Amino acid sequence: TMFVNKHSRTFIFKRLPRNYRQFTSSSTEDYDLVVIGGGSGGLACAKAASQLQKKVAVLDFVTPSTQGTTWGLGGTCVNVGCIPKKLMHHASLLGDAIRDSKAYGWNVPDEVQSDWTTLSTAVQNHVKSLNWGHRVQLRDKNVEYINGLGSFKDPHTVRVKESNGTERLLKTRNAVIAVGVRPYVPSQIPGAVEYGATSDDLFWLKKTPGKTLLIGASYIALECGGFLNGLGFDTSIMVRSRPLKQFDQQMAELVAESMESKGTRFLRKCVPVSIEKDSRGRLVVKYEDLTNRQTKEEVFDTVMFATGRHAVTNNLNLEALGIEVDQTTQKVFGGHSDDHERTSVANIYAIGDILHNRPELTPVAIKAGQLLADRLFGGSQVQMDYNMIPTTVFTPLEYGVVGISEEKAVSCHGEENIEAICFGDRILGLHLIGPNAGEVIQGFAVALRCGATWSGLSGSVGIHPTTAEEVVKLHITKRSGADPTVTGC
Amino acid sequence: MSSRYILRSLRAFSKQGRAHSCTGFFHTANLSTALLRKAHHPHYPAVNINYNIQRHVATAEKKFECFNIQDAKDFQTRVIESPVPVIVDFHATWCGPCKLLGPRLEAIISNKEGQVSLAKVDVDENVEIAMEYLVESLPTVIGFKNGRKINKFIGLQEDDAIDSFVEKLIH
Numbered sequence: 001t002m003f004v005n006k007h008s009r010t011f012i013f014k015r016l017p018r019n020y021r022q023f024t025s026s027s028t029e030d031y032d033l034v035v036i037g038g039g040s041g042g043l044a045c046a047k048a049a050s051q052l053q054k055k056v057a058v059l060d061f062v063t064p065s066t067q068g069t070t071w072g073l074g075g076t077c078v079n080v081g082c083i084p085k086k087l088m089h090h091a092s093l094l095g096d097a098i099r100d101s102k103a104y105g106w107n108v109p110d111e112v113q114s115d116w117t118t119l120s121t122a123v124q125n126h127v128k129s130l131n132w133g134h135r136v137q138l139r140d141k142n143v144e145y146i147n148g149l150g151s152f153k154d155p156h157t158v159r160v161k162e163s164n165g166t167e168r169l170l171k172t173r174n175a176v177i178a179v180g181v182r183p184y185v186p187s188q189i190p191g192a193v194e195y196g197a198t199s200d201d202l203f204w205l206k207k208t209p210g211k212t213l214l215i216g217a218s219y220i221a222l223e224c225g226g227f228l229n230g231l232g233f234d235t236s237i238m239v240r241s242r243p244l245k246q247f248d249q250q251m252a253e254l255v256a257e258s259m260e261s262k263g264t265r266f267l268r269k270c271v272p273v274s275i276e277k278d279s280r281g282r283l284v285v286k287y288e289d290l291t292n293r294q295t296k297e298e299v300f301d302t303v304m305f306a307t308g309r310h311a312v313t314n315n316l317n318l319e320a321l322g323i324e325v326d327q328t329t330q331k332v333f334g335g336h337s338d339d340h341e342r343t344s345v346a347n348i349y350a351i352g353d354i355l356h357n358r359p360e361l362t363p364v365a366i367k368a369g370q371l372l373a374d375r376l377f378g379g380s381q382v383q384m385d386y387n388m389i390p391t392t393v394f395t396p397l398e399y400g401v402v403g404i405s406e407e408k409a410v411s412c413h414g415e416e417n418i419e420a421i422c423f424g425d426r427i428l429g430l431h432l433i434g435p436n437a438g439e440v441i442q443g444f445a446v447a448l449r450c451g452a453t454w455s456g457l458s459g460s461v462g463i464h465p466t467t468a469e470e471v472v473k474l475h476i477t478k479r480s481g482a483d484p485t486v487t488g489c
Numbered sequence: 490m491s492s493r494y495i496l497r498s499l500r501a502f503s504k505q506g507r508a509h510s511c512t513g514f515f516h517t518a519n520l521s522t523a524l525l526r527k528a529h530h531p532h533y534p535a536v537n538i539n540y541n542i543q544r545h546v547a548t549a550e551k552k553f554e555c556f557n558i559q560d561a562k563d564f565q566t567r568v569i570e571s572p573v574p575v576i577v578d579f580h581a582t583w584c585g586p587c588k589l590l591g592p593r594l595e596a597i598i599s600n601k602e603g604q605v606s607l608a609k610v611d612v613d614e615n616v617e618i619a620m621e622y623l624v625e626s627l628p629t630v631i632g633f634k635n636g637r638k639i640n641k642f643i644g645l646q647e648d649d650a651i652d653s654f655v656e657k658l659i660h
Contacts, residue, residue, distance in 0.1 A: 124583070129584065137626045139620050140625075
């Protein structure tokens with residue numbers, strides 16, 4: 001063996017013939033983990049792995065939206081999802097509060113208007129500060145950040161193409177796919193891709209949205225429609241069948257009704273046919289009413305598609321590696337070798353929205369990422385528990401839910417066994433519509449995870465006066481047919 | 490016009506907030522500009538134009554170097570290799586307190602007669618520089634002398650705190 005120190009290495013180099021070419025290994029480095037995608041799941045997983053003293057790199061790249069919008073590090077939640085959405089939801093509720101405050105003795109003008117530019121600038125500045133915060137965090141936790149598009153060369157090599165064109169090859173023991181999903185715009189509708197905005201664009205719109213049409217019946221369409229209406233914009237939501245199909249239908253109808261009572265117009269059982277621009281730059285939408293097959297036309301300033309989110313995995317080179325994806329959604333299949341997040345390739349995992357058949361929620365991605373890092377490098381065996389995941393639809397009147405819907409409960413256990421969603425004494429699901437439903441349901445989600453029973457719930461004393469106490473005061477079953485409207489205490 | 494009057498009017502002008510765009514040279518007509526114009530007149534006796542003339546009338550113009558850093562090379566040349574101490578203001582477009590601190594820094598540094606310069610670094614444009622100097626919260630202000638980091642402060646500060654920070658760097 002030769003001990004190579006600074007001096008002997010210089011000595012060796014001096015001896016080499018002048019035409020000897022040095023091959024550097026700077027293009028291939030050994031990582032313990034490379035994470036493709038710097039969103040909620042990707043960052044959580046990368047940071048957790050780095051805490052366990054592993055060499056980690058995270059790749060993040062934002063392909064511009066159909067309207068050219070792009071953003072910084074942090075993924076969907078930070079840039080075009082939860083964060084800007086909640087801020088705008090809050091902004092619209094403040095409008096209601098200002099109007100209500102008059103009755104409570106506050107001296108406010110009769111008419112209050114919201115200014116889109118002030119709001120959107122403040123929201124965007126906050127988002128940018130979060131982008132920065134994530135950069136700082138990655139540096140503090142010793143995670144290498146590369147702004148580039150990642151793809152697989154082989155199961156242990158990730159190719160990164162940076163924005164300046166340079167390519168790097170990263171050799172890694174493990175990889176995590178956390179690329180998330182993007183809005184789907186139905187390209188077969190003429191004008192949809194050219195003129196249709198999506199949630200990718202709404203929060204970064206420079207000009208005011210004006211009279212807006214949202215196409216879709218998902219929580220995204222309803223949440224955005226809800227706050228746009230609350231901010232004073234003429235808002236219409238075009239729904240092909242029913243709103244919030246994935247949720248409990250009785251609750252979904254209550255949500256839609258509450259939005260209609262606030263002035264949001266629902267175009268039910270309608271589908272868009274085409275979108276054109278008129279001479280003044282406004283959007284002319286032709287749509288078909290499915291009930292009578294009539295084609296109608298209306299002019300809007302903004303048209304936003306909320307018709308589903310799909311995976312963009314075609315540039316990851318998954319097929320060549322044999323990583324199985326669902327044919328319809330293009331999402332990655334997990335669940336191999338009894339590991340919820342392991343793909344069909346042993347050292348490659350998927351977390352977050354990209355993982356097939358799992359809730360598309362930030363806290364789910366974060367927890368799954370952290371638990372995965374613990375299993376890979378921390379000797380843990382703990383799997384992610386995808387049951388009893390609470391969530392909230394942040395429509396003006398919020399809808400918080402933990403557990404299953406009534407439809408699911410009936411289909412799983414039979415109607416005769418279900419009483420307002422309890423199976424025997426075990427609570428299978430809890431649904432609440434009301435102000436701050438998100439805050440209320442969080443505590444009950446913990447209770448359900450701990451196995452809360454009906455007797456436990458009804459035996460609990462409420463806090464008065466609150467909305468939450470109604471949960472422990474539940475005593476009218478649906479089957480009884482009695483009117484549940486609360487009048488007195 | 491006394492020097493104190495000129496300096497006071499310059500400071501008042503910068504407090505209007507225009508200075509956060511950091512032009513570096515205040516385009517106000519003043520005694521030195523008038524002098525220069527006169528000196529170039531063909532009928533004026535030949536005068537040796539140099540900065541000493543301006544120093545005699547004691548304006549802050551051209552004594553105060555303020556610039557935006559473009560890239561790492563720019564930082565190396567104008568901060569690390571600067572003959573005078575440099576105050577580096579790490580800021581961002583989305584940062585509210587930065588917009589308040591900027592004019593205060595410029596006003597105070599303009600008062601120091603060229604003993605110190607002001608470099609502005611937008612952290613979104615120059616992430617690597619910000620990372621290298623462990624910038625976390627904004628605004629972060631770091632004093633550099635002879636290529637080395639001497640002192641720093643974080644967040645919006647009152648004028649006297651900024652002034653004593655600048656003085657400590659110079660001396």
